[in-house]
Amino acid sequence: MDDVTFARAAEEHLDDVYGYLVYLTRDRSLAEELTGDAFERALRLWSRFDPRKGSVKTWLCQVARTTALDHFRAEKRRRRREAAYALTEPTSAEAPLAEGLSPELEQALARLSPAEREVIALRVLLELDGPAAARVLGISPTALSTRLSRALHRLEEALRNDVAA
Amino acid sequence: MTSQLDTALAELRANRPEAPDALREHVLGLQPEPSRRGLVTRRRLVLVLAAGLLVAAVAAGLLREERVQQGGDETAAVELGAPAQRDSSAEAPAPPTGRIADYNAELGVRVDDLSGATQRAMQVASSLGGYVVSAQYDENASNSLLLLSVPIGRTQDAIDRLSRLGELTSQRFSLQDLQAVVDELDAQADRLQRRIASLERQLRNAALTPGERTALRARLDQAEREHEAVLAQREGTAAQGRMAEITVTLTSERREAPASDGVIGRAVDALGTVWAWVLAVLIVGTPFAVLLAAAFLVGRRWRRRSNERLLGG
Numbered sequence: 001m002d003d004v005t006f007a008r009a010a011e012e013h014l015d016d017v018y019g020y021l022v023y024l025t026r027d028r029s030l031a032e033e034l035t036g037d038a039f040e041r042a043l044r045l046w047s048r049f050d051p052r053k054g055s056v057k058t059w060l061c062q063v064a065r066t067t068a069l070d071h072f073r074a075e076k077r078r079r080r081r082e083a084a085y086a087l088t089e090p091t092s093a094e095a096p097l098a099e100g101l102s103p104e105l106e107q108a109l110a111r112l113s114p115a116e117r118e119v120i121a122l123r124v125l126l127e128l129d130g131p132a133a134a135r136v137l138g139i140s141p142t143a144l145s146t147r148l149s150r151a152l153h154r155l156e157e158a159l160r161n162d163v164a165a
Numbered sequence: 166m167t168s169q170l171d172t173a174l175a176e177l178r179a180n181r182p183e184a185p186d187a188l189r190e191h192v193l194g195l196q197p198e199p200s201r202r203g204l205v206t207r208r209r210l211v212l213v214l215a216a217g218l219l220v221a222a223v224a225a226g227l228l229r230e231e232r233v234q235q236g237g238d239e240t241a242a243v244e245l246g247a248p249a250q251r252d253s254s255a256e257a258p259a260p261p262t263g264r265i266a267d268y269n270a271e272l273g274v275r276v277d278d279l280s281g282a283t284q285r286a287m288q289v290a291s292s293l294g295g296y297v298v299s300a301q302y303d304e305n306a307s308n309s310l311l312l313l314s315v316p317i318g319r320t321q322d323a324i325d326r327l328s329r330l331g332e333l334t335s336q337r338f339s340l341q342d343l344q345a346v347v348d349e350l351d352a353q354a355d356r357l358q359r360r361i362a363s364l365e366r367q368l369r370n371a372a373l374t375p376g377e378r379t380a381l382r383a384r385l386d387q388a389e390r391e392h393e394a395v396l397a398q399r400e401g402t403a404a405q406g407r408m409a410e411i412t413v414t415l416t417s418e419r420r421e422a423p424a425s426d427g428v429i430g431r432a433v434d435a436l437g438t439v440w441a442w443v444l445a446v447l448i449v450g451t452p453f454a455v456l457l458a459a460a461f462l463v464g465r466r467w468r469r470r471s472n473e474r475l476l477g478g
Contacts, residue, residue, distance in 0.1 A: 010192050018184040024476075032188050039192045072475045100180035105173050113477030124174050125181055138469055156170045 006046045009056045010039055016057055016126045017064045022097055023121035024068055024114050034071055038064040058132040061122065065136055108158035116151035123148050222439045257324040257338055260317045264344040265406030268317055270324055271338075272413050276331035279417040283309045286413050289326045293319040295408065311413045320409040327413055334416075343406045350399035357392040364388060 017038060021031035042049075042063045049059050096106055109117060122133040123144075134144040184192075260268050276282035280302075287297050295315030302309035315323045328336070364385040368378065 006195070007193065010195065014184045014189060014192055015181065018188065019182040022182040028182070031182075032185060035184065035188055036191050039195060043195050069472050069475060073471075076475065098180045098182040101176065105176055108173070115473065115476035118476065120177070124177055138472070152170060155173065159169055159173055 004056055013057050013060050017060050019125050020121045021064055023117040034068050038067040061136040104162045108155055111158045119147045119151050257321050265347050267341040267343050268409035269339045270411045272327055273335035274331045274415050275334050276415050282330045282415050286311050290315055293323050307417045309415045313411045314408045317409045343402055347402050350395055354395045357388055360388045
């Protein structure tokens with residue numbers, strides 16, 4: 001692990017970080033912007049990355065999450081100043097999360113909260129194991145398991161409702 | 166897990182979002198800073214700093230100890246109450262020659278035979294032309310306290326002989342120049358003498374009325390009284406300057422903790438002092454550290470909750 005370079009980490013995990021942020025924000029252009037910011041931040045903090053504490057993918061996701069939360073917080077403050085803003089309403093929700101997703105799945109994902117989407121992104125999309133995903137979210141593996149189970153249950157419910165409708 | 170959910174998850178995996186080319190180009194174009202890993206990590210820096218501080222503290226303790234030991238002999242005149250070196254005699258500052266000065270010395274001497282040493286100390290004073298001002302000695306006590314007065318010219322001799330009664334444990338000297346006081350008193354006496362002579366001349370005038378004569382005589386009496394007082398004060402001050410006072414404390418108690426000799430011994434002593442400081446800092450700093458830690462934990466918990474709320478979790 002000692003010979004992991006930032007360039008190699010960026011090349012290998014750019015899609016992971018981008019995908020995670022797309023699911024978290026449900027806004028591809030915002031995710032793109034945040035991904036760039038996250039990698040710039042990761043570059044500045046690269047000397048602090050310790051491979052003994054976890055994989056580079058986990059670490060990059062942690063950096064990405066912090067970047068996104070900082071953005072949400074700043075946005076919330078800005079919107080509060082401008083009055084009335086719902087975080088769950090993305091600015092460009094019309095664009096699909098990813099090419100090739102069925103409209104039903106898109107719709108079902110839209111009904112989930114960002115927290116539920118992000119746990120699905122980490123565990124399903126990025127295929128992080130339980131402890132690594134828990135580390136990214138700053139929660140215990142047990143809490144992560146509960147959150148994932150609830151998110152999947154809600155996704156299933158949303159899909160079922162869509163089909164019924 | 167139902168087949169519908171399985172299908173959905175498979176669909177998610179199969180359609181992972183891919184970073185746009187522009188983003189890929191931007192991120193892959195980022196140049197890493199020169200890696201500082203392997204040189205000095207923050208943890209190593211803290212360890213090195215802590216070790217450096219410890220070494221510096223021990224070294225400072227050693228140097229301080231060294232200075233105190235040297236100062237005990239070399240700067241006896243200014244090192245008040247400094248412990249004297251074992252088996253050495255005190256080296257008292259010489260009284261100024263040709264000037265009147267108030268000279269005081271305090272000596273602490275550890276002796277084996279308290280009674281014999283007390284007798285010899287008193288003999289030292291008398292043999293040098295001085296006397297014992299006061300003496301406190303109790304057969305059952307382990308200390309005796311003597312106040313000796315010796316001619317100022319014999320002070321060094323007296324101190325030398327007294328410090329050889331046993332092991333010198335402390336020494337303290339004070340020297341105050343009294344010449345300026347005596348000179349001022351001399352000047353006052355001269356002025357009064359001249360006034361008295363003037364008043365006496367005026368009184369010899371036969372043309373004075375009885376009233377004027379009475380007033381002049383009263384002024385003459387007053388001037389003579391003042392002159393006598395100044396002369397007495399001058400004599401007292403001069404007498405004070407002729408004799409030195411030496412306070413000698415003789416003790417037969419053993420030293421409780423002998424000072425460590427050698428570099429290693431002094432290093433151990435200095436380390437002990439450092440640890441005492443470390444302990445004191447810990448005692449004082451622990452409540453603050455606990456408060457800080459609690460504030461940190463509460464802050465982290467609050468931040469997590471804030472994050473959860475932000476993400477609607």
